[in-house]
Amino acid sequence: MRLAIPHQQRLPLAIAALGFLFLGLFLLYPLFNVFSASVLDGEGEKFTFANYVKILGRPFYRGAVINTLTIGVAATITTILISVPFAFALARLPVPGKAAIIALAAMPLVLPSFVSAYAIVLLLGRAGIVTQWLQSWGIGFGSIYGAGGIVLVYTLTLYPYVLLPTMAAFKAVDVSVEEAAQSLGSSPRRTLWTVTLPIVIPAILAGGLLVFIETLENFGVPFVLAEDMPIFAVEAFKLFVGETAPNPSSAGVLGVLLIAMTSLVLLIQRRFLSSRRFSTGARSAPPILRVGLGLRILATTYCWAIVLLALVPFFAIVVLSFMEFRGPVLHPNFSLANFTALFERSTRPLLNTLMFATLAAVGVTLVGVPIAYVVTRMRSAMASLLDVIATLPFAVAGTVLAIGFVVSFNSGWLILTGGPFIMVLVYTVRKVPFAVRSSSAILHQIDPSLEEASISLGRSPLQTFGRILVPLMLGGILSGFVLTWVTIASELSATVVLYSGQWRTLTVVMFQALEGGGGGIATAAASTLIIVTLLPIALLYRLVRRYELST
Amino acid sequence: MTGIVIAGATRSFGTVRAVDGVNLTVGDSEFFTLLGPSGCGKTTLLRMIAGFCELDAGEIRFGDKRIDRLPAHTRNIGMVFQNYAVFPNLTVAGNVAYGLKARRVTAADVARRVDEALALVQLAGYGERWPHQLSGGQLQRVAIARALVIRPQVLLFDEPLSNLDARLRVSMRGEIRELQKSLGITAIYVTHDQEEAMSVSDRIALMQSGRLEQVGAPAEIYRNPTSRFAAEFMGTTNLVEARALGRGGAGMISLRPEALRLDADAPAGWPRLGGSVAHVEVLGPITRFDVRLGDGSLLKVAALDEPHRTLTPGTSVTLAYDPARITVLP
Ligand SMILES: Nc1ncnc2c1ncn2[C@@H]1O[C@H](COP(=O)(O)OP(=O)(O)OP(=O)(O)O)[C@@H](O)[C@H]1O
Ligand SMILES: [Mg+2]
Numbered sequence: 001m002r003l004a005i006p007h008q009q010r011l012p013l014a015i016a017a018l019g020f021l022f023l024g025l026f027l028l029y030p031l032f033n034v035f036s037a038s039v040l041d042g043e044g045e046k047f048t049f050a051n052y053v054k055i056l057g058r059p060f061y062r063g064a065v066i067n068t069l070t071i072g073v074a075a076t077i078t079t080i081l082i083s084v085p086f087a088f089a090l091a092r093l094p095v096p097g098k099a100a101i102i103a104l105a106a107m108p109l110v111l112p113s114f115v116s117a118y119a120i121v122l123l124l125g126r127a128g129i130v131t132q133w134l135q136s137w138g139i140g141f142g143s144i145y146g147a148g149g150i151v152l153v154y155t156l157t158l159y160p161y162v163l164l165p166t167m168a169a170f171k172a173v174d175v176s177v178e179e180a181a182q183s184l185g186s187s188p189r190r191t192l193w194t195v196t197l198p199i200v201i202p203a204i205l206a207g208g209l210l211v212f213i214e215t216l217e218n219f220g221v222p223f224v225l226a227e228d229m230p231i232f233a234v235e236a237f238k239l240f241v242g243e244t245a246p247n248p249s250s251a252g253v254l255g256v257l258l259i260a261m262t263s264l265v266l267l268i269q270r271r272f273l274s275s276r277r278f279s280t281g282a283r284s285a286p287p288i289l290r291v292g293l294g295l296r297i298l299a300t301t302y303c304w305a306i307v308l309l310a311l312v313p314f315f316a317i318v319v320l321s322f323m324e325f326r327g328p329v330l331h332p333n334f335s336l337a338n339f340t341a342l343f344e345r346s347t348r349p350l351l352n353t354l355m356f357a358t359l360a361a362v363g364v365t366l367v368g369v370p371i372a373y374v375v376t377r378m379r380s381a382m383a384s385l386l387d388v389i390a391t392l393p394f395a396v397a398g399t400v401l402a403i404g405f406v407v408s409f410n411s412g413w414l415i416l417t418g419g420p421f422i423m424v425l426v427y428t429v430r431k432v433p434f435a436v437r438s439s440s441a442i443l444h445q446i447d448p449s450l451e452e453a454s455i456s457l458g459r460s461p462l463q464t465f466g467r468i469l470v471p472l473m474l475g476g477i478l479s480g481f482v483l484t485w486v487t488i489a490s491e492l493s494a495t496v497v498l499y500s501g502q503w504r505t506l507t508v509v510m511f512q513a514l515e516g517g518g519g520g521i522a523t524a525a526a527s528t529l530i531i532v533t534l535l536p537i538a539l540l541y542r543l544v545r546r547y548e549l550s551t
Numbered sequence: 552m553t554g555i556v557i558a559g560a561t562r563s564f565g566t567v568r569a570v571d572g573v574n575l576t577v578g579d580s581e582f583f584t585l586l587g588p589s590g591c592g593k594t595t596l597l598r599m600i601a602g603f604c605e606l607d608a609g610e611i612r613f614g615d616k617r618i619d620r621l622p623a624h625t626r627n628i629g630m631v632f633q634n635y636a637v638f639p640n641l642t643v644a645g646n647v648a649y650g651l652k653a654r655r656v657t658a659a660d661v662a663r664r665v666d667e668a669l670a671l672v673q674l675a676g677y678g679e680r681w682p683h684q685l686s687g688g689q690l691q692r693v694a695i696a697r698a699l700v701i702r703p704q705v706l707l708f709d710e711p712l713s714n715l716d717a718r719l720r721v722s723m724r725g726e727i728r729e730l731q732k733s734l735g736i737t738a739i740y741v742t743h744d745q746e747e748a749m750s751v752s753d754r755i756a757l758m759q760s761g762r763l764e765q766v767g768a769p770a771e772i773y774r775n776p777t778s779r780f781a782a783e784f785m786g787t788t789n790l791v792e793a794r795a796l797g798r799g800g801a802g803m804i805s806l807r808p809e810a811l812r813l814d815a816d817a818p819a820g821w822p823r824l825g826g827s828v829a830h831v832e833v834l835g836p837i838t839r840f841d842v843r844l845g846d847g848s849l850l851k852v853a854a855l856d857e858p859h860r861t862l863t864p865g866t867s868v869t870l871a872y873d874p875a876r877i878t879v880l881p
Contacts, residue, residue, distance in 0.1 A: 006605040007602075007620075007621075007622040007623070008602065008603060008605075008622075008623060447634060447636065449632045449633075449634060449636040450636050450638060452601070452603055452623075452630070452632070452636070453630065453632060453636040453637075453638070453694075453697075454638070454649065455602075455603075455623045455624045456601055456602075456623060456624070456626070456628050456629070456630040456698075456707075457624075457629075457649050457650030457653055457697065457698075457701060458624050458625075458627070458650050458653035458654055458701065459624055459649075459653045460622070460624050461624070463624075463653075464624075468638060468640070471640045472639065472640055
């Protein structure tokens, strides 16, 4: 045995070491501190399970667990119910404007869901515009506060998670399998149920689990809509903010339980779904079915209705932000007063949002792309471990990671609390899994012999990475950058734990306005956020189009 | 230019010994081929030389310089890959210039040498094209130009022609051989195609399960295989027990199909065997047929096409074989 590290493994090993260091310090260490907070007493000295007993013994927190899970399951089911027919229509039925539908359907993924929730309140809440209008006609309807409203908003904002993979799966079905079933005497309807649907079920479930995890971790939507109903992420936040003892043991308990739930779901997904991928080896997308006019009109109406319905809240917010608010009460006059009020106090929140998003997106790219390189190019236990750790943030709610950061970095050799970098770092860590996933997907397409060719021509592995891999990945890296930038700009759950003083962001302004009832500022902040989100996406879209046209 | 010495090279993957104690000396300017069935370790051995695969034991030298611990990018090797590995983000000229720029050659020299190299592979004027505008054969020429232009000590080819169609494969292998000879660069070529190996190589190393089975000039291995595997892998042969030919000894005998003739065409001194025709294939220049002998064994025979003779299955024939062209195997 030789102990020296083989030269062709030095670069991946160096990257892996840096990756472990970064994730160890800014992911595992904070999470460990959350865990240890949960098993230590209030003074942070003695080991105890008393915190768990105390929290789980309170009906309020048991209710929180039940509410969170029930809402998550309900939202997952409704999402699947509306998305599967939608996906089938897009993949197999003659629906006009498909490209536009798909582009619009992806938008809720990048738009902040709590903005949608807030719009629902403004429209359908107690003093909502639609509510009052209906009341003037003597029509009433049930309250949108509580579970019903939350499930509605989740369904409208999370359905693309199921729609997009399911549509891809429907398109990947090999028609010859369907033809085989029909030649064996199966009617088209029966073929759909017995052959086509079973093939796409893994994609549906994978999407559904993403929805479920998102609902468990979401902070903004229940914060706006839950009112008195206890929801996990919100209660963890309230406990942490309200905790006065030096050790945030109760918040720690909720954090650990939340991570346990999401990890469990992720594990189930890995266990059962990875072994149930049916690859059918389709050579080309299956043909569009020929259907009668009635079904055609029905499918078209259905698709457009869902896509537009999901975007109405965002549209409404933008419109409302140009109207006059007196306190929380809306008056239907055009006015720029909300924006003046928002920006005349300070433009810092907007600048902070732009700056943090940019720094964190750069960080995510710098951390995620090299880790993806190691994970795809090295087949070893170490690479798999790095992969697992880099996926872990996905199972950690922003609130919990933020609590871990505060506990870990408010004293000692590295103090981050009170400054801007704590937010940038938390955002970076949270988005690393997405960067690793998307970069791995690109790297899998790049033949490793290109790297070997470059090395044998005299470029070192590091130079090869810069001169061959980075240019080949550039398109993908750029779109990944824009997507992370956009989602970071509207991050709320970690931000509300971490912001301080001058480092407020737009989402914090909106959050505080909601708490204080300043409807005008909230709508102005929300619509600024929508513009900040959509602008880069539109630019990216144009850039990609131009690039595609030129090649 | 450089000779290559490989001494005791060994590499295992898990329980598989991909390369198992290989000793080999490749002469200066020699065209040397590693030939063997899929999975026998050819690629692994080649990648050891290139620096993409660590040795568990043994060493590799270029001349008297030991290179097996040098990083791959410092070995000054030109490598041509099975799937071309032409950089899609660079033009043809950019691809060929890539290694020169790594060596900090001046811009004027780069331009001149790129043009020369492209002319050498008959791609003069293609410099500004993008890889996706080229055919498979042209891409392989780019890959060869890119490997040649750096004036490497050694050229390595890993099944460079296996993605091309049959005709192009034949013409390209001739070109590769000519280029290598005119430049005098030592070359190691990997293939599993016996005919390709015989047509281009000065010498061939026949590999099996990570070991060298036989090393020699193509005709020598073909005519004097030292093992059953070598006899069967290099072309077609009949393996018969010595007894069946009426000879002493317990070994097997390799009898090439072209060493057998019909009674009428054979010199009088050749030994005869009786049997009946079992199967006939007229392939154009030659006719192949199988003859079943009295003891039930089949002999494959190849004869030049004779317009006046038509064999049909079932006919009784007498065969004769050239006693000088049989190989007794251990
Ligand atoms: N990176 C690797 N990890 C594990 N096993 C490997 C690796 N590379 C090669 N092997 C194994 O080593 C043996 C030799 O492989 P090698 O690629 O050298 O064969 P080859 O002669 O080039 O075959 P082919 O003609 O199919 O290309 C095979 O059994 C292969 O499975
Ligand atoms: Mg090979």
